[in-house]
Amino acid sequence: MAITFKEVEYTYSPDTPFAYHALKGINLNIPKGSFTALIGHTGSGKSTLIQHINGLLIPTQGEVCIDDYIITPNNKQKLKPLRKKAGLVFQFPEYQLFEETIEKDIIFGPMNFGVDEETAKKIAREMLVKVGLDESYLERSPFELSGGQKRRVAIAGILAMEPDILVLDEPTAGLDPQGTKEMMHLFKDFQQTGKSVIMVTHDMNQVLEYCDHAIVMNHGKIEKNCSVTELFNETEYLESLSIDLPIIxxxxxxxxxxxxxxxxxxxxVDELIEAIGGELHE
Structure with a gap:
């Protein structure tokens, strides 16, 4: 599903003393099947932007197009089908977990979209294993888990709905290095089935290794929309935003x-070693 923003503006608490202009004239196209990194300092508008992709936020002005879905301030269509197609994993998994058991939490989404309970439970078992937790977790309360485990369950709940777009807000926060690697491989496998991944992250090593497309936001605007290679060639620009280069x-x-x-x-590292060897033998 292609994602397009056309002159999108968003203001929190408009017409009040607390009004905050979070998105300013956003024009953006995210190609279908890409793994896109959304980069920028805290407060740059990243989380606000991604919440427009599944209709959690409606633009104050402008238009958001997700495949055949068109969202404007006055034309919101029926957003429930869109929320199945575009799954959003929040930065804080506590915002998504609410049922008394992990199984009930994961099956809620599929059953809400018409899947029968038996099939939904089968999907829940499969998704739990996919995110690295065994079936013994199904009857546990999600609120007894560690932060990293809660994140895995939140991801399982979104994957259970079989979305076409996976939107991730700092998805590996709270995970150890091995857990981070496992989740990033899972997201990459998802993308390689022809689906789209949009990931908010501050980890430029992840951007280099897994992403092909990069968007940089600053003060509510899009400053860069380019390939990952192009982005990391602009060292002075990244330094001006206090964004570290990947180690490699x-x-x-x-x-x-x-x-x-x-x-x-x-x-x-393997590519780097090979390239250095080639240089030294010339």
Missing amino acids: TSFIHQLNQQGFNLPVSIRS
């Missing part, structure tokens, strides 16, 4: 300053 990319820039001619498109 930073090392490549240092080597190139010493006379190497390595491409910044390199994404892994």
Whole structure:
């Protein structure tokens, strides 16, 4: 599903002393099947933008198009089908977990969209295993879990609805390095089935390794909309926003300053070693 924003504005608490202009003239196209990183400092508008993708927020002005769904201030259509197609995992999983058991939490979404209980329970078991938790968790309360486990359950609940778009707000916060790697591989596998992933993150190493498309927001506006390779070639721009380069990319820039001619498109240590070897043998 293609995602398009046309002159989108969003203001929190309009016409009050607390009004806050969060999105300003957003024009954006996110191609179907891409793995897009949404980058920017805290308060830049990232979380506000992604909540427009499944209609949790309605633009104050402008138009959001998700495939055949068109959302404007005066034309909101029926948003329930859209929320099945575009699944949003919040930064804080507590916002999504509400049932007394994990099984009930995961089956809520599928059953809300017409799946029978037996099938929904089968899906819940499959999704729980997919996010790295075994079936013994099904009867546990989600509120007894660690932060990382709650995040896994929240992700399982969204995947259970079989969305076409997966929207993730800092999805690996609270996970250890191994858990982070497992979840990122899961998201990449999801994307490689032809579906779209949009991920808010501050981890530029994840952006380099998994994403192909990058959007940079600043003060409610889109400043960059480009490939990941293009983004990490602009070191001075990223420094101006206090955004660190990925470790590999930073090392490549240092080597190139010493006379190497390595491409910044390199994404892994193995690729880097091979490229350095090629340079040394020329």
